[in-house]
Amino acid sequence: xxxxxxxxxxxxxxxxxxxxxxxxxxxxxxxxxxxxxxxxxxxxxxxxxxxxxxxxxxxxxxxxxxxxxxxxxxxxxxxxxxxxxxxxxxxxxxxxxxxxxxxxxxxxxxxxxxxxxxxxxxxxxxxxxxxxxxxxxxxxxxxxxxxxxxxxxxxxxxxxxxxxxxxxxxxxxxxxxxxxxxxxxxxxxxxxxxxxxxxxxxxxxxxxxxxxxxxxxxxxxxxxxxxxxxxxxxxxxxxxxxxxxxxxxxxxxxxxxxxxxxxxxxxxxxxxxxxxxxxxxxxxxxxxxxxxxxxxxxxxxxxxxxxxx
Amino acid sequence: xxxxxxxxxxxxxxxxxxxxxxxxxxxxxxxxxxxxxxxxxxxxxxxxxxxxxxxxxxxxxxxxxxxxxxxxxxxxxxxxxxxxxxxxxxxxxxxxxxxxxxxxxxxxxxxxxxxxxxxxxxxxxxxxxxxxxxxxxxxxxxxxxxxxxxxxxxxxxxxxxxxxxxxxxxxxxxxxxxxxxxxxxxxxxxxxxxxxxxxxxxxxxxxxxxxxxxxxxxxxxxxxxxxxxxxxxxxxxxxxxxxxxxxxxxxxxxxxxxxxxxxxxxxxxxx
Ligand SMILES: Nc1ncnc2c1ncn2[C@@H]1O[C@H](COP(=O)(O)OP(=O)(O)OP(=O)(O)O)[C@@H](O)[C@H]1O
Ligand SMILES: [Mg+2]
Numbered sequence: 001x002x003x004x005x006x007x008x009x010x011x012x013x014x015x016x017x018x019x020x021x022x023x024x025x026x027x028x029x030x031x032x033x034x035x036x037x038x039x040x041x042x043x044x045x046x047x048x049x050x051x052x053x054x055x056x057x058x059x060x061x062x063x064x065x066x067x068x069x070x071x072x073x074x075x076x077x078x079x080x081x082x083x084x085x086x087x088x089x090x091x092x093x094x095x096x097x098x099x100x101x102x103x104x105x106x107x108x109x110x111x112x113x114x115x116x117x118x119x120x121x122x123x124x125x126x127x128x129x130x131x132x133x134x135x136x137x138x139x140x141x142x143x144x145x146x147x148x149x150x151x152x153x154x155x156x157x158x159x160x161x162x163x164x165x166x167x168x169x170x171x172x173x174x175x176x177x178x179x180x181x182x183x184x185x186x187x188x189x190x191x192x193x194x195x196x197x198x199x200x201x202x203x204x205x206x207x208x209x210x211x212x213x214x215x216x217x218x219x220x221x222x223x224x225x226x227x228x229x230x231x232x233x234x235x236x237x238x239x240x241x242x243x244x245x246x247x248x249x250x251x252x253x254x255x256x257x258x259x260x261x262x263x264x265x266x267x268x269x270x271x272x273x274x275x276x277x278x279x280x281x282x283x284x285x286x287x288x289x290x291x292x293x294x295x296x297x298x299x300x301x302x303x304x305x306x307x308x309x
Numbered sequence: 310x311x312x313x314x315x316x317x318x319x320x321x322x323x324x325x326x327x328x329x330x331x332x333x334x335x336x337x338x339x340x341x342x343x344x345x346x347x348x349x350x351x352x353x354x355x356x357x358x359x360x361x362x363x364x365x366x367x368x369x370x371x372x373x374x375x376x377x378x379x380x381x382x383x384x385x386x387x388x389x390x391x392x393x394x395x396x397x398x399x400x401x402x403x404x405x406x407x408x409x410x411x412x413x414x415x416x417x418x419x420x421x422x423x424x425x426x427x428x429x430x431x432x433x434x435x436x437x438x439x440x441x442x443x444x445x446x447x448x449x450x451x452x453x454x455x456x457x458x459x460x461x462x463x464x465x466x467x468x469x470x471x472x473x474x475x476x477x478x479x480x481x482x483x484x485x486x487x488x489x490x491x492x493x494x495x496x497x498x499x500x501x502x503x504x505x506x507x508x509x510x511x512x513x514x515x516x517x518x519x520x521x522x523x524x525x526x527x528x529x530x531x532x533x534x535x536x537x538x539x540x541x542x543x544x545x546x547x548x549x550x551x552x553x554x555x556x557x558x559x560x561x562x563x564x565x566x567x568x569x570x571x572x573x574x575x576x577x578x579x580x
Contacts (some may be wrong), residue, residue, distance in 0.1 A: 038399045155418050165415040166401055166446070170461070172364065173388035174414040221445075223400050 005243070006250045015246060018132040018199075018260070021143050022238040025195040026208055028147045030234035031154060032192040033213030034227050035185060040164045044081060044186065045092060046206045047100040048193045052076030053202040054103045056127045056195075057110035061117070066127060067139060070197040071146070076191030077103060082183050113301055129261045130201030132242065138200060150191045162223070199238070200261040208234055211268035215275045237267045311375070315340050315385075315468045315501045321360055321370030323353075330356050331367070332525035338503060338518070343495045345512045346505040347520035349570040354505040355391055357522070358471050361503070362388055375468055387462030387500075391473035393454070403457045404442040407433060410461035432464045435497070436490060452483035456490070463494065470495075472504040476511065484511045487576030491515065505573050509536070510557050523570070535565065536560075545571070 009015055036045045055073015056066040077099055084095035114123035126134075154161070164171035164178040171178045196205040216229035223272070241264035249257030274280060314337040323331040330353045338344050348354050359365035361372055374385050387410075408429050412419055421429075431441050435454040441449060449457060456477050461472070462470055472491070476484045492515040495502045506512060509519065515531060520529040523544050528535050535541075536558055538551045547566045552559040560573050566572075 004577070038396070042394070118421075128404075147381050156416050158418045159415055162401075163409050166399055166406065167393050167395060168411075169390040169393050170406075171363070171413070173390055173462075176414050217398065219401060221400055222402065226400055247547065 004247075006247045009243065009246055012246075013137070014133045014135070015242065017135050017137045017140065019239055020130055020140060020241050022137055022242055022260075024143060024147045024200045025192075025199045026212075026238040027231050028192045029196045029208040030212045030216075030230035031151060031227055032189050033209040034217065034223070034230050035154070035161060035165060035210075036189060036209055037213045037217055037246075038223075039041050039185070041092075041186075041189070042206075042210050044096050045189055045193065045209050047081065047096045047103070048074045048077055048186075048190050049197070049202050049205045049209075050100050050107065051080075051103040051203065052190070052197050053127060054107040054110065056113055056197060056202050057107050057123070060114050061110050061125055065139070067142065067194065067198050071191055071194030074194045075105070075187055078183070078186035078190040082179075082186060084282070112142045118195075126201075128201050128203045129259055130197070130199055130204065132199050132260045133245075135198065139198070143198070144233060146191055146195060150188050153184065153188055157181055161185055168246050200264050204261045204265055207265045207268050208238070211265075211272055212237065214231075215268075215272045218275045219280070221264060227238035233271060235267075237264055237271070241267060313340055314338060314373075315342075315375055316361065316503070317371075317373040318361065319371045321357070321367045321372065323356060323360065323365070323367045329525050331360070331516050334370070334522070334525075334527040336397075336520050337528060338501050340468070341495055341499045342517045343492060343502045343515060344504070344518045344520060345509055345516040346503055346520045346522060347507070347509045347512075347572050348505070349507050349572055352522050352570070353525060354369045354522060355473055358388070358473050358503070358505065361471060362386065379536075384465065386543060387465065387467035387470040389455075389458045389462050389470070389472045389475055391505075393458060393478075395449075395454070397445060399447055401446050401447065402443050403446050403449065403453075404429060404433065406446050406457060407438075407442075407460045407464055408508070410464040429465055432460045435494065436460045436463070447532040451478050452480075452487070455479070455483075455487055459490070459494070460503055463498065463500070466498070467500060468508035470502045472502060474505050474507070476504075476506055481511075488512060488515045509573055513556065513558065 009151050029093065033045075036042060052070040052074045055069035055071070055076070055260075057069070057071025058073070059066050080099050081095050084098055111127065114127075160171065160176045160181050164176055164181050168178045171181070178252060193205045193209060196208045200208060212230040212233040213226070216226045220226045220229055241260050244263045245257055245260040316338040318337070319335050321331055321334045322329065334357065346354055346357065356365060360367050363372075382439055408421060408425070411421070411425055411428065433439050436459050437454045438453070438460055441453050446454070446457060459472075459475075475487060479487065488511055491502055491504065494500065503520075504512070516532065517533050518530065519532050519535045520527055521541070521544065526544055528540050528544050536551055539551060541551060541560060542548045545562070549563045549571065550563070552561060560571050562568055562571060562574070
């Protein structure tokens with residue numbers, strides 16, 4: 001057994017496609033994920049993965065490429081949640097839950113139909129948990145285009161999105177339509193989830209959306225550095241996951257190798273746990289402390305009485 | 310009024326589901342004037358601000374800003390809402406929030422120029438927020454947050470600053486600090502301020518004019534003109550006395566007409 005790279009890793013076509021699509025979709029998930037976490041919309045993000053499952057399994061049944069179904073389902077789901085009232089914080093969980101329930105029921109139907117009527121086995125496995133080594137290289141341009149479009153939209157609405165994520169009142173005061181911005185973001189989130197569904201499966205795409213973002217938000221003190229760190233973590237995790245999955249087929253020659261999704265989710269989870277360790281937090285806290293050290297200047301002691309004639 | 314009005318509110322009426330909240334409210338604010346909008350809870354202060362902002366349409370009446378009723382309001386107005394809830398986990402420093410006051414409504418990622426960075430630093434200095442400029446906004450204390458929100462509203466150099474109850478939840482020392490800060494800001498930046506409060510005493514030393522709102526109706530003028538027994542009695546529809554003691558005011562209803570919706574009224578005895 002080789003130390004790290006088993007033979008053929010660098011020359012295998014499916015591995016190239018997997019690394020390319022995996023990295024691009026991980027990057028999109030990470031950037032969108034940072035906003036998902038600061039907007040406290042993780043639950044909505046998770047609901048979108050369920051709607052993506054419905055779309056993906058439906059597309060499979062009708063013989064369309066699952067990517068279209070994943071994204072189409074997610075976008076429809078985003079619209080539905082907006083209609084049911086995801087924008088109002090109080091009805092947010094309710095709206096999300098209603099859409100999630102309905103979508104999962106439909107997904108159950110489609111997955112049943114997929115497995116009973118299609119000759120292909122493993123439809124369920126492929127849709128729920130991904131099939132990164134069997135991706136058709138011809139999907140690369142579509143994935144790249146959708147990823148670029150999503151990142152472009154996020155960059156376009158960056159400032160209004162940021163302000164309305166921090167406070168809808170302050171955004172409203174500047175004439176920002178927080179609801180429109182929120183809807184645009186939900187659609188971007190749907191596309192991000194759809195993209196990572198083809199890599200690690202629709203059910204697990206929440207892991208890439210939330211995991212790297214949540215970890216990096218713990219470790220950084222500004223939004224820009226959070227986005228950079230989340231991107232690096234997500235891409236690195238995905239590549240390492242692909243490598244380990246490829247290697248795993250050599251660990252036990254009788255097996256097919258373990259699924260990529262398992263490794264990606266495991267690394268993401270361990271990373272999150274690690275970032276929460278007291279040692280790590282203290283180190284980061286000290287760096288943040290430097291930034292905030294100037295706080296010691298007591299505002300109250302400033303002579304402010306001038307002017308109150 | 311000697312200076313040109315920056316805000317003219319003319320005959321504004323507004324009702325929510327048949328209940329009249331603002332009843333023919335008219336007043337003006339001149340350039341650089343510090344005006345207190347005084348009224349008890351639920352009297353329509355926030356509603357009036359939303360009408361001025363343009364986010365709420367009145368049933369009748371007009372609002373003119375800078376001499377025009379149709380000019381884009383964003384550049385002329387700064388607004389500090391009554392309720393701003395911020396999450397301590399969001400990695401946004403006070404300085405970043407102030408910078409969004411310059412261009413938060415614009416599209417794009419936005420690279421800021423050196424002048425813009427300088428403007429942010431200057432306004433942080435003006436409001437005395439340098440000490441916590443790098444703290445996360447969600448972790449600031451009430452008084453610190455007010456300073457940052459004032460900087461956020463002020464950094465784009467508006468002509469009129471609307472502040473909805475910025476003094477609620479502050480202790481007397483912070484109230485005094487914020488009031489003198491606003492007084493200084495309105496003088497140095499030539500910005501008119503309309504500040505709502507449910508008590509006027511803390512404001513009296515600093516404000517130029519007062520808009521006194523009760524039961525939907527408003528009286529406006531200098532404090533001497535408005536805070537008088539005749540004017541307030543007419544507004545309340547029954548006799549109230551205005552007592553002035555050491556530069557402080559007490560508004561007292563006559564026995565039998567005691568009510569708990571009079572700002573700066575001494576507490577009623579509980580029977
Ligand atoms: N969107 C709305 N729909 C129906 N009624 C409303 C609405 N907004 C405000 N009101 C009512 O209008 C009245 C004035 O409300 P407003 O918020 O303007 O009062 P306020 O003077 O700002 O009070 P406070 O000092 O408590 O902030 C209240 O009775 C309130 O219940
Ligand atoms: Mg109010």
